[in-house]
Amino acid sequence: MMNKLYQTRGFKRILIFIVIALALYAMKSIINLILLTFIFAFLMDRLVQFIEDKIPLNRKLLVVISYATIVGLLTYGLVMYLPMIAGEITALIKQLTAFYTSKHDNVVLNYIVSQMNEVKISSYLEQGVTYLLKYFTDISKISLQVLLALLLSLFFLLEKPRLIEFTGKFKSSKVASIYVEIEFFAQKFVRTFGKVIEAQLIIAVVNCILTTISLWLLDFPQLGGLSIMIFLLGLIPVAGVIISLIPLTIIAYSIGGLMKVLYVGIAIAIIHGIEAYILNPNLMSSKTNLPVFYTFIVLIFSEHFFGVWGLIIGIPVFVFLLDVLEVTETKKP
Secondary structure, rough: HHHHHHHHHHHHHHHHHHHHHHHHHHHHHHHHHHHHHHHOOOOOOHHHHHEEEEEHHHHHHHHHHHHHHHOOOOOOHHHHHHHHHHHHHHHHHHHHHHHOOOOOHHHHHHHHHHHHHHHHHHHHHHHHHHHHHHHHHOHHHHHHHHHHHHHHHHHHHHHHHHHHHHHHHHOOOOOHHHHHHHHHHHHHHHHHHHHHHHHHHHHHHHHHHHHHHHHHHHHOOOHHHHHHHHHHOOOOHHHHHHHHHHHHHHHHHHHHHHHHHHHHHHHHHHHHHHHHHHHHHHOOOOHHHHOOHHHHHHHHHHHHHHHHHHHHHHOOOOOHHHOOOOOOOOOOO
């Protein structure tokens, strides 16, 4: 009976999936490296394919040129603009802190601040600052992980045809039955997780550009720090827009009162409309069109179990699981 159960494809697939999940959990100490390597490899491979379609050059040459260009631009940006951006972020934090600690003429604002005091929001802010300090204290470790991920993804793309050919040999080996199931999960993972991450990145970049232009037109200070904040929060589906509204609203009120807050709200609403009705339908497949309730539930649980990474990869992982389970939207007649 157990032998027949093991021979069924469904049972074998579930068992292999559990083994893969346990293996990833065992490697949680290097999960950052694994995720960064996959994301870099996937995004750079898509970039190389796009350039290759436009300019028929040797693939390896395109890979080297693409990596050299990206690394060069990142290095130049860090050297030239990091001190300025760090100063702007510091000024931004001081401005938000001053707003929180000072008394306001508006009764509603004073009530909101008092409610924030009652729920001990300052303790949460202190925890957030502690986390950021710890994060930047480990900057050398993070830089090393990013560097290793870039090198691994570079080697992967340079030898991609050879790797595919070599890995394909397992299909005719003694572990062929296991390889077929792992290949199934790998294809699903690349098709869903990778493409959703790519779409989130494009949406975050577009949102960042449009929002930064809007804030520039509204004479906002510290645009460098704000643009980085908006980009990072833009990687979080749905919730990122709501979270970014809090500091933007506070700064708008500080520099221009309620009218400035209204202008910011209108600008963010228009940009969110562009994302919801233009970017999402074109970049995301129908399977990723999750109800907002599901989105928030996934973000809450993924942040609890995976921390900051969970906010970024929670939705792609959930979409991957939906694809594995073949959960699709019913087409309307």
